[in-house]
Amino acid sequence: MQMHLYVIVRSMKKEPGETTIRVWARLLRAQHAAQSQVEKALKDAGFPPLSWYDVLLELERGDQAGQRPFELERHLLLPQYGLSRLLDRIEAAGYLERRPCADDARGQVVVITRAGRQLRRKIWPTYSAALKTAVSDRLSGKEQETLGMLLGKLIN
Amino acid sequence: MQMHLYVIVRSMKKEPGETTIRVWARLLRAQHAAQSQVEKALKDAGFPPLSWYDVLLELERGDQAGQRPFELERHLLLPQYGLSRLLDRIEAAGYLERRPCADDARGQVVVITRAGRQLRRKIWPTYSAALKTAVSDRLSGKEQETLGMLLGKLIN
DNA sequence: GACATATAGATGCATCTGCATCAAGATTGA
């Protein structure tokens, strides 16, 4: 396979081309469209925002033991102080508990409550229906595979 | 081409599958990663946030005449009150002017100032370099075409 | 052990956002 000069030059240029800008613009718009559909569906059904679901789900994943905030932080797209305050709110609503951490007196262990599990379970049908509308109704299985793969390249 | 029963069933199921959920998660993460890289680059260079650039660019597109807020609103991903206050800030910084609208006394025409044009021009190198790092360094031209096309299906 | 440094998590303050609503002017329709 030959690589022509203009291809090399094209790939070396500093200015992002039209295609790049279109990807960028659509990435913002597609994310915005999908997320706002989902958030709206949750709100309309009287549920808390997506971030609450994410926290609860993440807490359910991590066994009975609970998880440390700094661990949660890596899975959720939140800064430290954002998570701290999100946990405040979810705790105040009774869906999780913060317990002192045996190993590390600075830290804490966050544990989901029974009510938290129930809430997460109740949210899922609404959430999944919204995902269907926002994503899977719009793309074939193969397209989803491809899109997931390409988006993966933009992460990290 | 034959369509097997299990394919039909798969495509009809209500629950989003693994693939859908992966696309969804990656869409959020990829957007977050790309946008925060860009915002950080702007901030580090002492520039205002991306939304300011978007407004200024949009104002430059629309000729000398300026644009009405409700027109801008359609191009920028902001709610009406968000735009109203963003315009307050940009105006206060001297990069745009709000003028009364001749045709419609309720409305106004937003016009970019000379300083606004200058600012937009000065931001571009930083913005485009960040875009290169966040997007075009990570995907070939063909991949960008495909990604743009697929993201387009999630919009509207 | 004692000190310097690093890490976990919270918080005061300023800013930004979302929601509901408002005021003022435009449009419609009897």
Added chain:
DNA sequence: TCAATCTTGATGCAGATGCATCTATATGTC
């Protein structure tokens, strides 16, 4: 023409977020 309704844009208030910093504990080094 005049009331009802719609559209444009602003804003008060509550809540969320970003930033810087703080406290407390842990860890590493001598």
